Amino acid sequence: SQQGEEDPQALSIQEGENATMNCSYKTSINNLQWYRQNSGRGLVHLILIRSNEREKHSGRLRVTLDTSKKSSSLLITASRAADTASYFCATYSGAGSYQLTFGKGTKLSVIP
Amino acid sequence: EAGVAQSPRYKIIEKRQSVAFWCNPISGHATLYWYQQILGQGPKLLIQFQNNGVVDDSQLPKDRFSAERLKGVDSTLKIQPAKLEDSAVYLCASSLDTSIRELFFGEGSRLTVL
Numbered sequence: 001s002q003q004g005e006e007d008p009q010a011l012s013i014q015e016g017e018n019a020t021m022n023c024s025y026k027t028s029i030n031n032l033q034w035y036r037q038n039s040g041r042g043l044v045h046l047i048l049i050r051s052n053e054r055e056k057h058s059g060r061l062r063v064t065l066d067t068s069k070k071s072s073s074l075l076i077t078a079s080r081a082a083d084t085a086s087y088f089c090a091t092y093s094g095a096g097s098y099q100l101t102f103g104k105g106t107k108l109s110v111i112p
Numbered sequence: 113e114a115g116v117a118q119s120p121r122y123k124i125i126e127k128r129q130s131v132a133f134w135c136n137p138i139s140g141h142a143t144l145y146w147y148q149q150i151l152g153q154g155p156k157l158l159i160q161f162q163n164n165g166v167v168d169d170s171q172l173p174k175d176r177f178s179a180e181r182l183k184g185v186d187s188t189l190k191i192q193p194a195k196l197e198d199s200a201v202y203l204c205a206s207s208l209d210t211s212i213r214e215l216f217f218g219e220g221s222r223l224t225v226l
Contacts, residue, residue, distance in 0.1 A: 041220070088155075099157050
């Protein structure tokens with residue numbers, strides 16, 4: 001089963017605009033991670049946010065976490081064509097679990 | 113630093129045939145994962161190793177899938193016999209250990225079963 005569910009499933013924006021993707025999960029977590037996957041490639045880790053953090057930044061990326069709503073969002077500012085990819089959130093399934101579970105992803109298209 | 117190496121990148125077989133995928137993790141990474149990613153979906157964990165021991169194989173279809181990690185370094189995932197629904201990308205990943213850390217993925221092995 002998949003712990004995280006991303007929304008929207010697909011997103012198309014113009015270069016320079018901001019892109020926001022959301023992730024909802026079901027059980028309590030220790031941390032939440034975001035990964036990027038370019039077409040035909042492996043996944044690349046973007047950012048990890050711990051359960052006691054509310055916001056984290058990395059370059060043009062901003063991640064928020066609301067544990068009361070069991071949700072997270074990934075904001076990419078000033079998007080570029082190179083940001084075109086699928087974005088996945090991932091969490092550990094439950095207490096004591098070492099299984100990192102991925103959602104179905106959001107497919108982002110940035111139009112030059 | 114060399115990344116996670118996987119081979120072959122592409123494989124086409126007929127149903128009921130067998131196939132094997134190989135993975136070499138990042139040097140020093142104790143934990144190795146095999147994920148299956150069906151087109152349009154997120155990766156699903158098949159098996160997780162810590163050194164050469166299995167941590168989690170609860171979602172591995174053991175009647176046809178097998179995996180080993182001899183000597184705690186590289187790993188092989190085998191499918192025998194393959195079914196049409198096994199068509200997917202098989203992703204290998206590694207991490208320093210089983211504690212909560214980022215995973216490093218290989219490029220994947222794309223399997224097509226005809």
